[in-house]
Amino acid sequence: MKSLDKEHLRGNLDKIIWNIEQARITVSEHHIVQLVAIGKYTEVENIATLYELGQRAFGENQVQQLKDRMQTLEELPLQWHMIGSLQKNKINNLIDLHPVLMQSLDSLDLAIELNKKLLAKESKMNCLLQINAANESSKSGFSSDESYDMYQRINETCPNINLKGIMTIGAHSEDTSLIQKSFESTYTIYEKLQKEGASICSMGMSADYELAIKCGSNLVRIGSLLFK
Ligand SMILES: *Cc1c(COP(=O)(O)O)cnc(C)c1O
Numbered sequence: 001m002k003s004l005d006k007e008h009l010r011g012n013l014d015k016i017i018w019n020i021e022q023a024r025i026t027v028s029e030h031h032i033v034q035l036v037a038i039g040k041y042t043e044v045e046n047i048a049t050l051y052e053l054g055q056r057a058f059g060e061n062q063v064q065q066l067k068d069r070m071q072t073l074e075e076l077p078l079q080w081h082m083i084g085s086l087q088k089n090k091i092n093n094l095i096d097l098h099p100v101l102m103q104s105l106d107s108l109d110l111a112i113e114l115n116k117k118l119l120a121k122e123s124k125m126n127c128l129l130q131i132n133a134a135n136e137s138s139k140s141g142f143s144s145d146e147s148y149d150m151y152q153r154i155n156e157t158c159p160n161i162n163l164k165g166i167m168t169i170g171a172h173s174e175d176t177s178l179i180q181k182s183f184e185s186t187y188t189i190y191e192k193l194q195k196e197g198a199s200i201c202s203m204g205m206s207a208d209y210e211l212a213i214k215c216g217s218n219l220v221r222i223g224s225l226l227f228k
Helices: 006-029 042-052 063-071 086-095 107-119 145-155 176-196 207-214
Strands: 034-038 057-060 079-082 101-105 126-133 163-168 200-202 218-224
Touching: 006 034, 006 042, 006 207, 034 207, 042 063, 057 063, 063 079, 063 086, 063 200, 079 086, 079 163, 101 107, 101 163, 107 126, 107 145, 107 163, 126 145, 145 176, 163 176, 176 200, 176 207, 207 218
Parallel strands: 034 057, 034 218, 057 079, 079 101, 101 126, 126 163, 163 200
Antiparallel strands: none
């Protein structure tokens, strides 16, 4: 890993923002998409540089890394997202970090445990339900079939969790039509959940963010393309 030149990072960021713009206007003039920069493959210096270029939202997939970086960059007004599997023994650490959004609520067990610990700390957390849309054994998350019911159930039984929407990782495939299918089925669930207050549909990474936006995503999580 290395520190990247500011002009180099500006080029990467501009290109991605341009592509997001092209994709979002195919959906609607009014369709807004948030870019969350995923820093897990890069050095903390590059996150600071991206901040200078105007980026505010960043994500990490490990609690410890999130904590280190929040501390290192605490002077900067950044919004931090947690995007990785949360181990039960890290829940208290995450609560103390107050991430703006925890995107990877991937089981009912975790929701119950998280709610319990939030309650004890008199705290709340904004979360997304993670959906394993392509039913891949390598990925965690709720199956498409159970997602709607689980969303309602967590809403009703976990008052310290504020569910804001859903997150998915596109199907791991070379076949674009399979990836598209996983985004479309996730979006269908999101549409139903809008009546339950869902407002965030987090889909799309470096390899598939334009496709995800065309399928309705309003939050993309981009790492390797941004910091290459
Ligand atoms: C690593 C990661 C990303 C970013 O992946 P890239 O392909 O590098 O853009 C997005 N979402 C999640 C959940 C991740 O773990």
